[in-house]
Every structure is written in C-alpha cells, then in structure tokens.
Amino acid sequence: MTRPVRTPHDLTPYVLTVDAGLRDLRAADHLLRTFAAELPLTGGGFGCTHLVRGERPRVVVSLAPESGEELDDVRARLVAMAYEVTEGAPDAVGRAVLYPGADVLRGTLSIEEVLSVSAIDRVAVLGAAGRPDPSMPLVTHSHVRPLWQSGELVLTAMPAVGGTLVPFEVPDPTPCCADH
Structure with a gap:
C-alpha cells in the first residue's frame, strides 16, 4: 500500500x-x-x-x-x-x-530502518535511477535533513566509501573557496 x-x-x-x-x-x-x-x-x-x-x-x-x-x-x-x-x-x-524519528537517526542504519523509524518517506540517491536497496547502510553523521518534495519527505543521499550512503547535506560543509 x-x-x-x-x-x-x-x-x-x-x-x-x-x-x-x-x-x-x-x-x-x-x-x-x-x-x-x-x-x-x-x-x-x-x-x-x-x-x-x-x-x-x-x-x-x-x-x-x-x-x-x-x-x-x-x-x-x-x-x-x-x-x-x-x-x-x-x-x-x-x-x-x-520530525518524528529524527532523534534516533544516529550512526549507521539501513535504508529500511531509516524509513521505518522516522517520518522520511523515501531515500533518493544522487546519480542513481530508482530506489536504493533497502538493506544499504546509511552513515548519518547524526545530521539527517530531508526535504519536502511533491508531498513526500525525501532524504537525498550520495554514495560513500565501502558501499555505504551518506546524506547529501553534511553537518560541517567546507565553505566555497576555503583554501584561497
């Protein structure tokens, strides 16, 4: 359903x-x-x-x-x-x-766990067609900021080392041109 x-x-x-x-x-x-x-x-x-x-x-x-x-x-x-x-x-x-469940999205969780314990409706992976495997691990860095898109709460993730995913938004981004 x-x-x-x-x-x-x-x-x-x-x-x-x-x-x-x-x-x-x-x-x-x-x-x-x-x-x-x-x-x-x-x-x-x-x-x-x-x-x-x-x-x-x-x-x-x-x-x-x-x-x-x-x-x-x-x-x-x-x-x-x-x-x-x-x-x-x-x-x-x-x-x-x-949002409901935001406080438990800590450490590494499977996509299935993220969806079952939080208000997040789906996870979208940059550059990938379709939905990720529900067993794929997501390393949260305790910073999970989904966006409302077409009535769904969607977490955008990106591939990371070791076959894991990480949220697209990182907790401490490097400012543009930080090394200049």
Whole structure:
C-alpha cells in the first residue's frame, strides 16, 4: 500500500512561521533545536527551515505542532519572546530539522530502518535511477535533513566509501573557496 501524498500542512493544520531575521541554515537549525528544548512541542510535530528570497533574503522556520492547543501555547510563548510569528507556512517545501524519528537517526542504519523509524518517506540517491536497496547502510553523521518534495519527505543521499550512503547535506560543509 502506498502512502497518500502529504505535506506538513496535511499532517497537521497547525503551522506557524517564525522570522528571526536569520541569514544561514546553521543558525536556523540551532533556533529550531532551541525551540524543541524550550517550547511545549511533542515528538510528532515538524520544524522546518525555508529560504526566503526577494528584497530581504533570509531563512525562516516553521513549526507544526500536533494540536491546536500546542499551537496556541507555542504562539503565545514565541510572541512573549518577541519573535515575529505568522500563521501558516511560507511555502509547501522545507528542509525538515525536527520530525518524528529524527532523534534516533544516529550512526549507521539501513535504508529500511531509516524509513521505518522516522517520518522520511523515501531515500533518493544522487546519480542513481530508482530506489536504493533497502538493506544499504546509511552513515548519518547524526545530521539527517530531508526535504519536502511533491508531498513526500525525501532524504537525498550520495554514495560513500565501502558501499555505504551518506546524506547529501553534511553537518560541517567546507565553505566555497576555503583554501584561497
């Protein structure tokens, strides 16, 4: 049985966007982890980063708690902390940082394990047609950031040494032209 197409909005109608004026993903990830520690968010919700282009490029975060009661409490606390909070998500895409199962994606897991313990719907491998073998190992580096694509939460991975995969996004990327 295939899962129905969904977005964070389908999983919960309770979504807030927080604009903290952030300029990079690392700061947005840190803000989401801070929110997870300080706000009444259950493990079934989502926290995503979104790139905003235009006159004022920045990274905003969306929070999708599981219930309206959680949403009201989260909104009240964020407003009290002087964050700019708006209803809904900025778009239907996003890079998930907080999601069900994210906290157990540590070390090396098979693709099958990743899909069974987390909200990730599928793993796509760069340069490969079709889906990877479910038994293929994924070395997470404790940094797994899937993206919403066409209603699915998709982790993009790339081949690594020893017949393993690693998430395409690495935790500490080398800045462009770092050796110049």
